[in-house]
Amino acid sequence: MATDNPKKRPVQQSGNPHTGINLKGTFISVMLLGVFILVTWFGLYALFLSR
Amino acid sequence: MHLHKYEKIWLTFGLGSLALFLVIIGFAAFWKGTHPMSHIETIDPQNVEAHDSFKPENLGLREVAEGKYTVNIVASAFNYDFGTDADGKPVKKIRVPKGSTVLFQITTKDVVHGFQVAGTNVNMMVEPGHVSRLETVMKNVGEFTVVCNEYCGIGHHQMFATVEVYE
Numbered sequence: 001m002a003t004d005n006p007k008k009r010p011v012q013q014s015g016n017p018h019t020g021i022n023l024k025g026t027f028i029s030v031m032l033l034g035v036f037i038l039v040t041w042f043g044l045y046a047l048f049l050s051r
Numbered sequence: 052m053h054l055h056k057y058e059k060i061w062l063t064f065g066l067g068s069l070a071l072f073l074v075i076i077g078f079a080a081f082w083k084g085t086h087p088m089s090h091i092e093t094i095d096p097q098n099v100e101a102h103d104s105f106k107p108e109n110l111g112l113r114e115v116a117e118g119k120y121t122v123n124i125v126a127s128a129f130n131y132d133f134g135t136d137a138d139g140k141p142v143k144k145i146r147v148p149k150g151s152t153v154l155f156q157i158t159t160k161d162v163v164h165g166f167q168v169a170g171t172n173v174n175m176m177v178e179p180g181h182v183s184r185l186e187t188v189m190k191n192v193g194e195f196t197v198v199c200n201e202y203c204g205i206g207h208h209q210m211f212a213t214v215e216v217y218e
């Protein structure tokens with residue numbers, strides 16, 4: 001485990017650890033996955049209703 | 052706790068989806084009565100004939116009321132028993148008019164089988180000791196193949212039948 005590593009990097013002490021991190025790519029991937037899940041769910045529900 | 056603006060958006064989206072689907076599950080279970088096909092009712096798999104629905108003379112398709120049908124089936128390796136026709140031949144095809152309400156009742160004498168009328172919403176697991184039931188409205192015309200979708204042994208692929216819905 002990483003906690004056993006004596007040479008681990010010092011913990012970020014800043015009050016806002018996310019400052020300066022660009023999360024745009026993460027945001028787009030997460031939303032795409034969410035939209036995919038919703039679209040497949042409602043697609044299958046429509047299939048269920050039509051049969 | 053400080054959250055990044057994007058984190059707030061996707062956490063809201065994620066929690067919103069969770070709430071939405073929990074409401075859907077609750078609605079399906081408590082308002083629509085959706086539940087597993089094998090109800091609490093049990094049956095002796097060694098002696099399914101003791102159950103009224105699975106007596107040999109009660110197997111197969113039967114019209115119980117205007118537009119309402121019951122289909123009783125006994126599954127076993129590797130056959131679906133829909134009863135016999137007037138010539139004593141095993142029934143492998145049943146026909147119902149479009150729009151009829153059909154209740155499928157099925158049990159198994161031996162191992163776990165599947166019962167799927169491919170192309171419709173009829174899809175159940177059939178477990179020894181249980182009676183699986185599913186009522187549906189056959190709203191689409193066509194020939195639908197009944198298949199076993201739980202691998203039950205060497206003759207698994209030989210378990211099939213046909214449901215025809217006519218105009």
Ligand SMILES: [Cu+2]
Pocket residue numbers: 164165199200201202203204207208210
């Ligand atoms: Cu099978």
